[in-house]
Amino acid sequence: xxxxxxxxxxxxxxxxxxxxxxxxxxxxxxxxxxxxxxxxxxxxxxxxxxxxxxxxxxxxxxxxxxxxxxxxxxxxxxxxxxxxxxxxxxxxxxxxxxxxxxxxxxxxxxxxxxxxxxxxxxxxxxxxxxxxxxxxxxxxxxxxxxxxxxxxxxxxxxxxxxxxxxxxxxx
Amino acid sequence: xxxxxxxxxxxxxxxxxxxxxxxxxxxxxxxxxxxxxxxxxxxxxxxxxxxxxxxxxxxxxxxxxxxxxxxxxxxxxxxxxxxxxxxxxxxxxxxxxxxxxxxxxxxxxxxxxxxxxxxxxxxxxxxxxxxxxxxxxxxxxxxxxxxxxxxxxxxxxxxxxxxxxxxxxxxxxxxxxxxxxxxxxxxxxxxxxxxxxxxxxxxxxxxxxxxxxxxxxxxxxxxxxxxxxxxxxxxxxxxxxxxxxxxxxxxxxxxxxxxxxxxxxxxxxxxxxxxxxxxxxxxxxxxxxxxxxxxxxxxxxxxxxxxx
Numbered sequence: 406x407x408x409x410x411x412x413x414x415x416x417x418x419x420x421x422x423x424x425x426x427x428x429x430x431x432x433x434x435x436x437x438x439x440x441x442x443x444x445x446x447x448x449x450x451x452x453x454x455x456x457x458x459x460x461x462x463x464x465x466x467x468x469x470x471x472x473x474x475x476x477x478x479x480x481x482x483x484x485x486x487x488x489x490x491x492x493x494x495x496x497x498x499x500x501x502x503x504x505x506x507x508x509x510x511x512x513x514x515x516x517x518x519x520x521x522x523x524x525x526x527x528x529x530x531x532x533x534x535x536x537x538x539x540x541x542x543x544x545x546x547x548x549x550x551x552x553x554x555x556x557x558x559x560x561x562x563x564x565x566x567x568x569x570x571x572x573x574x575x576x
Numbered sequence: 577x578x579x580x581x582x583x584x585x586x587x588x589x590x591x592x593x594x595x596x597x598x599x600x601x602x603x604x605x606x607x608x609x610x611x612x613x614x615x616x617x618x619x620x621x622x623x624x625x626x627x628x629x630x631x632x633x634x635x636x637x638x639x640x641x642x643x644x645x646x647x648x649x650x651x652x653x654x655x656x657x658x659x660x661x662x663x664x665x666x667x668x669x670x671x672x673x674x675x676x677x678x679x680x681x682x683x684x685x686x687x688x689x690x691x692x693x694x695x696x697x698x699x700x701x702x703x704x705x706x707x708x709x710x711x712x713x714x715x716x717x718x719x720x721x722x723x724x725x726x727x728x729x730x731x732x733x734x735x736x737x738x739x740x741x742x743x744x745x746x747x748x749x750x751x752x753x754x755x756x757x758x759x760x761x762x763x764x765x766x767x768x769x770x771x772x773x774x775x776x777x778x779x780x781x782x783x784x785x786x787x788x789x790x791x792x793x794x795x796x797x798x799x800x801x802x803x804x805x806x807x808x809x810x811x812x813x814x815x816x817x818x819x820x821x822x823x824x825x826x827x828x829x830x831x832x833x834x835x836x837x838x839x840x841x842x843x844x845x846x847x848x849x850x851x852x853x854x855x856x857x858x859x860x861x862x863x864x865x866x867x868x869x870x871x872x873x874x875x876x877x878x879x880x881x882x883x884x
Contacts, residue, residue: 457648458645527682
């Protein structure tokens with residue numbers, strides 16, 4: 406009886422792990438797309454409306470879905486006059502986001518690189534940096550999409566199978 | 577002053593606060609230069625804060641703070657060479673200039689900042705008002721050397737014209753943002769209700785625009801000088817609008833020798849001339865050049881601007 410329960414538990418756990426991995430595969434391209442949208446909105450705010458970074462980030466957070474909305478909201482809220490630089494704020498929040506969401510190191514690096522340029526240049530230069538970040542995201546998006554197509558369906562079944570395999574080994 | 581201290585790098589604003597407690601100084605300028613100590617002056621004396629110099633990193637940070645971390649918003653300002661901040665303080669900048677088509681495109685690597693603390697003095701005009709108006713305000717020319725208080729006086733008159741006492745529609749062409757220190761077109765210094773400002777607009781064009789669009793009673797401009805200004809003034813006067821302006825010069829005689837001003841004199845456009853020196857009214861003349869008022873105890877030797 407105990408054996409049966411333990412087996413079920415092991416299979417259940419590996420199914421969950423498989424699902425989690427599969428979800429990550431689905432969500433990563435989604436989030437990268439959101440980031441791309443966010444940067445495009447940011448570009449419009451900066452180039453056409455000439456709003457400050459704080460106002461621009463607020464505008465972005467109003468126009469994109471969660472959890473990015475909260476991310477940008479938090480960054481905007483943290484920009485105060487007594488702050489010396491913008492980058493540390495950006496860095497902190499991107500790190501937190503990275504830890505709890507299915508984006509990868511590559512995506513994080515692109516965002517951090519972009520953060521260094523934010524608000525440091527004239528309009529034309531700033532626009533170039535935004536475009537550059539969008540291009541880079543495009544690349545990781547393609548990679549994430551590929552991975553999703555290749556492993557997305559497999560991940561779930563592999564989860565179940567590995568669970569059964571472990572149980573068989575232990576029997 | 578607090579709004580300035582807020583955006584300065586921490587170590588500098590601390591030094592300034594400590595210094596101010598020690599030396600009751602009426603700071604006019606705070607000058608920051610990369611790799612040099614911070615300079616404070618009150619227009620007459622110079623003080624140095626030698627504890628820690630202003631660094632390149634500080635300069636970058638300072639620009640970031642001025643622009644709310646959005647340097648792209650300063651493009652226009654970096655081209656003109658000065659930035660107006662909250663409270664009407666003006667920050668002059670110099671550094672590496674980028675030129676495009678023989679025109680200054682921007683200042684890169686800003687190495688010097690000159691923060692001019694704005695303290696609008698009102699009430700300077702009050703004692704002389706009865707010389708300047710009867711039914712309405714006279715066409716007035718304010719004459720004085722640099723730093724004599726011309727702009728301050730002009731601002732004060734503008735404020736008075738637009739206030740509830742005279743209730744004249746007062747329009748200002750503020751070519752260098754000096755009279756009103758506008759931010760996003762909203763004047764920071766002038767609070768009277770009937771004021772309209774054309775900020776950073778060339779004077780001659782500005783005056784014509786105002787007549788066409790704002791139906792002013794009085795137009796106020798700073799530092800007239802070239803032929804186009806004179807032509808525009810001619811138009812203004814004949815449009816039935818009163819005019820108050822300033823011109824560089826030490827005395828009434830001085831300016832009557834200037835060819836452009838001579839034209840205006842021949843047409844006897846101005847009814848009052850006010851001669852200023854060291855923030856004091858030296859003399860007020862009428863349209864014939866006769867003295868209406870002569871200041872007493874007027875210092876004739878100008879105090880040197882900086883005693884280094």
